[in-house]
Amino acid sequence: MAKPRDVSDSDFEQEVLKATKPVLVDFWAPWCGPCRMVAPVVEELSEEYDGKMEFVKLNTDDNPITAGKYGIRSIPTLLVFKEGEPVGKIVGFKPKSDMKKSLDAVV
Amino acid sequence: MAGAQQPHDIVIIGAGPAGLAAGLYAARARRRTVLLERAVTGGQIALTSTVENYPGVDEADGFELGQAMLRQAEKYGMATAHAEVTGLEQRDGLHIVRTTQGDYTAKAVILTGGADYNRLGVPGEERLTGRGVSYCATCDAAFFKDQVCAVVGGGDAALDEGLFVTRFASKVYIIHRRDELRASKILQERALAEPKIEFVWDTIVTEIEGDDSVERLQLSSVKTEAASTLDVAAVFIFIGLSPNTGYLNAGYLRGLLKMDEGGHIYVSDWMETEIPGLFAAGDVRVNSARQVVTSAGDGATAAIRADHYITDTFKQ
Numbered sequence: 459m460a461k462p463r464d465v466s467d468s469d470f471e472q473e474v475l476k477a478t479k480p481v482l483v484d485f486w487a488p489w490c491g492p493c494r495m496v497a498p499v500v501e502e503l504s505e506e507y508d509g510k511m512e513f514v515k516l517n518t519d520d521n522p523i524t525a526g527k528y529g530i531r532s533i534p535t536l537l538v539f540k541e542g543e544p545v546g547k548i549v550g551f552k553p554k555s556d557m558k559k560s561l562d563a564v565v
Numbered sequence: 566m567a568g569a570q571q572p573h574d575i576v577i578i579g580a581g582p583a584g585l586a587a588g589l590y591a592a593r594a595r596r597r598t599v600l601l602e603r604a605v606t607g608g609q610i611a612l613t614s615t616v617e618n619y620p621g622v623d624e625a626d627g628f629e630l631g632q633a634m635l636r637q638a639e640k641y642g643m644a645t646a647h648a649e650v651t652g653l654e655q656r657d658g659l660h661i662v663r664t665t666q667g668d669y670t671a672k673a674v675i676l677t678g679g680a681d682y683n684r685l686g687v688p689g690e691e692r693l694t695g696r697g698v699s700y701c702a703t704c705d706a707a708f709f710k711d712q713v714c715a716v717v718g719g720g721d722a723a724l725d726e727g728l729f730v731t732r733f734a735s736k737v738y739i740i741h742r743r744d745e746l747r748a749s750k751i752l753q754e755r756a757l758a759e760p761k762i763e764f765v766w767d768t769i770v771t772e773i774e775g776d777d778s779v780e781r782l783q784l785s786s787v788k789t790e791a792a793s794t795l796d797v798a799a800v801f802i803f804i805g806l807s808p809n810t811g812y813l814n815a816g817y818l819r820g821l822l823k824m825d826e827g828g829h830i831y832v833s834d835w836m837e838t839e840i841p842g843l844f845a846a847g848d849v850r851v852n853s854a855r856q857v858v859t860s861a862g863d864g865a866t867a868a869i870r871a872d873h874y875i876t877d878t879f880k881q
Contacts, residue, residue, distance in 0.1 A: 490704050491611045491628030495604075519707070531778060531799070532695040532705045549695035550704075551605050553647060555665060 462497075462504050462513040467521040475542040477512055480565055484515040485525060485535045492551045496534040499554050503561065510565055511538075538564050573597050575871050576662050576671035578650050579809070581608025582857045583847025584677035585634035586864030587871075591675075592641035594872040600638070601664060603649035607631020608679045609806075609848075610857060614703045614729045619857045627703075630857070650678075652816050653843075658878075660842060672879055673842045673871040676813070676830065677864060680806035680848040680855075685717065689773035690802075697779025697799040702726035709799045711735045715782060717770055718803035719743060724752040726801055731761040738795060740765045742787055765795070773800060808849045825851050836867035842878065844871055 462484060465473045474481045484500050486493035497515070504513035518525040518533060528537060528544060538546035538561065546564040548557060575591045577584045580602035591598040605611040613627030622630065639645070648664035653674065655661065662669040682700045684690060690698055699705040706714070706729060714734040716727040719741035725748075730737050739756065744766045746753050756762050765784070771792075772783035782795045810828045823831040823839050829852075830845040832838055838845050846863035848855055853863070 487707065489707065491607070491626075492605055492701070492704060494628065495606065495611070525708075529696065529777060531697055531708045532699055532701075533708075534704075535695065553603055553649060553665070 462500055462515045465514045465516050465521075467523040470516070470521075470524045473514060474539050477539070480511040480538055480540045480545075482511060482513050482561070483537045483539065484513070485518050485528075485530050485533050485537065486515055487517060487519045487533055489519075490533050493534040495551050496536070499557065500536070502554065503557060506558075507561065507565070511561070536560075540564065571597075572659060572670040572672065573599050574671065574875055575599075575673050575675060575868070576601065576660070576669050577675045577677055578662065579608065579676070579678040579847075579849075580606045580631075580635070580645070581677060581679040581847060581860060582610065582631075582634065583679070583849075583860040583864035583867075584608075584675070585631070585638055586861035587675045587677060587846060587868040588638040588643040588864075589634070589641065590865045590868035591871065592638055592643040594868065595642075596872060596875065598642070599644040599646055599669065601646050601648050601650060601662070601669070603647070603665075605631075606635050606645075612701045612703055613725070616857055634861075650812060652812055653818055654816055672875045673844065675836075675864070675867045675871060676810070676838075676843070676845040676849050677847050677860075677867075678809035678849050679860075680808045682722075682803060683805045683807055685770055685773075685802055685804060687770055687772050689775070689779075693773055693775055693779050696777060697775060697797075698773060699799060699801050700803075702729045702801045705799070706730045706733045706801070709734050712798035713738070713796065714799045714801065715740055715770075715795060715797045716801045716803065717741075718805070719746045719748060720803065720805065721748045721752055722803040724748040724756045726803055727762060728752070728755055728759060730801060731759055734761065734799075737762050738765050738797065739763070740768050740770060740782075740784065740795075742769050743767065770800070806848065806855070810849055829853070835870040836863055837870060842871070842874055 536548040574596035575598045577600045588600045610627035617624045648666035652663045660674045713736045715738045836844045844867040846867040847860035
């Protein structure tokens with residue numbers, strides 16, 4: 459059971475855009491309270507969706523290029539990428555059941 | 566996973582300071598207690614940069630203070646669950662709490678659902694939420710480094726968050742529909758002394774414009790009705806709060822639970838509602854001072870009374 463691993467500006471293309479499975483990216487920063495609530499839920503989802511999709515996180519403080527490219531102006535934001543394109547977006551903390559609905563719609 | 570099998574003594578709805586304090590007192594009274602929360606532990610303070618008016622705590626990160634309250638209550642046995650409450654019912658003298666995760670049965674229920682920030686209700690607001698429209702400066706201000714931002718409102722939250730935004734933004738306009746502030750004097754002094762903050766008095770926002778993200782605001786003077794525009798990259802909205810009591814306007818409680826026009830619940834000095842075994846504390850009640858310390862006090866009072874209520878009502 460792999461925990462969501464960190465991705466960065468430099469490996470975003472390889473790890474996310476070129477991935478064969480859908481990838482959920484958790485955009486977060488250390489100073490963001492609600493992000494700390496999202497993280498454990500994303501961890502649970504990564505176990506429940508193991509095999510179906512990948513889960514990674516990106517620190518927006520350290521990786522402003524990727525955050526800027528996808529217009530992240532609010533965190534936590536979860537983006538789901540499929541074949542290199544963002545296909546789903548969840549802004550702010552949502553209950554896990556809502557998150558699952560959003561994921562099931564795109565996976 | 567829900568607690569339908571075995572009744573709880575006390576179900577608490579909402580994990581802000583009122584609910585967390587109620588949970589602490591209920592758990593220490595050895596009542597079987599569960600705290601339900603649909604979103605973030607801590608409530609409004611989880612989105613607050615710093616809390617510096619909780620006695621004995623010099624200065625705390627709002628999120629951390631909420632987590633500390635949670636750990637303290639859990640230490641004494643309070644359980645938690647992630648669930649949104651959809652309605653309340655009564656059966657055989659017990660309360661049934663209907664949630665997205667199933668039903669909970671309780672001898673007493675404490676309503677501590679708190680309040681949510683109001684929306685402006687202007688064109689562009691919903692479409693650009695998360696794209697420059699924000700209700701959480703601590704979450705989003707850092708994305709607007711060296712840019713011009715606006716804050717709407719004139720209360721404590723507006724000034725506190727406006728001051729926080731100045732850490733990142735090059736300039737912060739605080740747009741207020743009156744010519745004086747409701748905020749506490751100490752926050753007023755700080756905001757008026759902050760060179761990055763400029764007040765725009767007697768003015769309301771009529772529209773938020775931008776293609777992919779916020780680019781400008783349409784403003785209107787409440788005195789002269791003169792229209793103007795203001796170029797900003799973000800607008801942070803803090804224009805008051807509404808209590809999370811909408812779900813109580815249905816079912817058997819409709820008309821039974823006394824509320825004011827704004828949806829605040831009337832309670833006794835002991836935080837009792839009109840319904841036996843149903844208590845309300847913190848921002849959901851009429852005349853809440855809406856402070857961490859007063860909400861925590863309300864929560865403790867409600868839990869103490871709920872403990873007595875259970876003892877008196879359910880004795881064998």
